[in-house]
Amino acid sequence: MNLHYKPNIPITTWAEEDRPREKLLLHGRRALSDAELIAILIGTGNRNESAVDLSKRILHNFQNDLGVLARLSVQELSKFKGIGEAKAITIMAALELGRRRKETENGRVTKITCSKDAYELLRPVFEDLTHEEFWMLILNKANKVVGKNLVSKGGWASTVCDPKVVFKTALEYNAAGVIVAHNHPSGNLTPSDADIGLTGRLVSGGRLLDLPIFDHLIFGDGCYYSFADEGKMPGMR
Known part of the structure; x- marks a missing residue:
């Protein structure tokens, strides 16, 4: 188990190469897990979870299916402690951009x-x-x-x-x-x-x-x- 993901340990105390933003800069966006990418979007977690742990919990709740996550409303996302309206909107906007990118690529046919x-x-x-x-x-x-x-x-x-x-x-x-x-x-x-x-x-x-x-x-x-x-x-x- 990666001890850097243990709850209650702030991301700021992690080794630099394990922090999502720094990891992206060092190794590229494809080196990050779905949870780490979402953690970058939401920025912070809650009193008991880091942003990565909160993102993992959200994904686990929906069987790690980004398709299901993309169909959630602001109200449904906001039910998770640490996800307010602004963070929910950020997640929804990012997933919608991904959908539109696929639409643009498919539009070439x-x-x-x-x-x-x-x-x-x-x-x-x-x-x-x-x-x-x-x-x-x-x-x-x-x-x-x-x-x-x-x-x-x-x-x-x-x-x-x-x-x-x-x-x-x-x-x-x-x-x-x-x-x-x-x-x-x-x-x-x-x-x-x-x-x-x-x-x-x-x-x-x-x-x-x-x-x-x-x-x-x-x-x-x-x-x-x-x-x-x-x-x-x-x-x-």
């Missing part, structure tokens, strides 16, 4: 050749959501993404998508095709009757406008359902 391409492009958008959102990818004739737009935002169990909004947005981009997607925070990928009905209305409207709806994706926890892959797009055999 601009040509859609299969449902997996659309999934990878939209995955960072849905990754940490605890409510439903409905998004659309707008494609040109070369199947390259020219737009990625939020259509609607709802609650934990549903969101309302207005097909008129989808088609208005697509026409503004002079789109050649559209892929729509929404998430199920419960993780259940089974399309609901409302999902099936909406897909049918979108496909029908697209036919009238000569604007094909190529697919409808449902995002779960690290996985997805594709109407097109399952042969469930109306008109598919």
Whole structure:
């Protein structure tokens, strides 16, 4: 066991190479554990724990899963002694920057050749959501993404998508095709009757406008359902 992490021993008394900030300067950011990185964010612990010990306890409480941590609210983080509103906001901001970085990197894949391409492009958008959102990818004739737009935002169990909004947005981009997607925070990928009905209305409207709806994706926890892959797009055999 690393004695430098023993509770009640302030970080300022640690050997310099073991202090998170100094360790980062000496060995680089990848040498630090998740707890040490969070400790840098929060700066101080509480009367009984160093910043690193407090960070370890927070991570342990969520099975060391940063994905779960990223979904917490300010109020949930503030339940830990030593984490006030300011520190909670700092943690949330850092995790959100990490999510946006992944979104930027995935955004480099601009040509859609299969449902997996659309999934990878939209995955960072849905990754940490605890409510439903409905998004659309707008494609040109070369199947390259020219737009990625939020259509609607709802609650934990549903969101309302207005097909008129989808088609208005697509026409503004002079789109050649559209892929729509929404998430199920419960993780259940089974399309609901409302999902099936909406897909049918979108496909029908697209036919009238000569604007094909190529697919409808449902995002779960690290996985997805594709109407097109399952042969469930109306008109598919």
